[in-house]
Amino acid sequence: MHPDLLVKALAAIEPRTTLEKFCAASGIVSKSVAKSLLGFLACNNVGTITANGIEFASSDRLYAAMLALQKGCDIEQVSRHLSWKDFEKLASEILISFGYRTQTNVQLTKPRTEIDVVGVSSAFAIAVDCKHWKRSNLSSMLGFSRKQAARAQRLLKSDRKITLAVPVIMTLHTESVKVACGVPVVPVHKFKSFVTEVKGFLPEIYVAG
Structure with missing residues (x-):
């Protein structure tokens, strides 16, 4: 499958659609190509x-984006068709599949800030910051990580039932940095395995609590 077609498909992914609507939204003229x-x-x-x-x-747009990247599509072209909402949906689905209760856009005060996705299991939480744009430099990633670590600390103060919180940054692609300021930087295609294994490497990462 040609990578350019996969990029075009991203613009046409809706909950329910028809072949005609898919062709119109994607800009693919040939119905046979669209069917393929x-x-x-x-x-x-x-x-x-x-x-x-x-x-x-709801998470298929992001799965299609991951497939497009695997086939060699340009990351900037792919990211134009994604929003942080796409990342939130997938992160929530994965956390729920492992028994976590999830909330999105969790508002915190003093100072006012927000966590994209919070998954809670008993007194343990995973706080996810979703980054869907192009690759970040080291300085930016360190800044994102420090802010997410601070949000995890604020989460503990806002919800006394949570005793441990792991901040994580989820990205569209694999960054050169795997951990920044103790905060895991996890590409979306590895987020499921991260959730599976996170409690095994708590001594190696930053944990608020």
């Missing part, structure tokens, strides 16, 4: 082709 593209996506667990059209899950 939709079949390719479905074979890679992105979208479902039904008798009435095509259905996409």
Whole structure:
């Protein structure tokens, strides 16, 4: 599948659509090409082709973006079609699948700030900052990490039921930095394994608590 077609598909992914709407939104004129593209996506667990059209899950745009990157698409082209909401949905789905209760856009005060996604299991929390844009330099990543660590500390003060909180930055791609200021920097395709293994490497990362 040509990478450019995968980028075009990102603009056309909606919860429920038809072949005609998909062609119009993606800019793909040929219905046969669009059908082939939709079949390719479905074979890679992105979208479902039904008798009435095509259905996409809330996180399918991000899964399609990950697939596009694997096929060699330019990261800046891909990121233009994504929002932080796409990342929030996927992070929440993964955390829920592991038994976490989740909240998005968690507001904190004194100082006023926000955490994109918080997953809580018993008294343990994972606080996720979703970054969907192009690669960041080391200085920027260190700044993001310090701010996320501070948010994790604020989370403990705002919810006394949480005794430990792990701040994490989730990115679209693999950064050269894996840990910044003790805060894990996790590419979206590795977030599931991170959630699985996080309690095993708590001594190696920053933990608020």
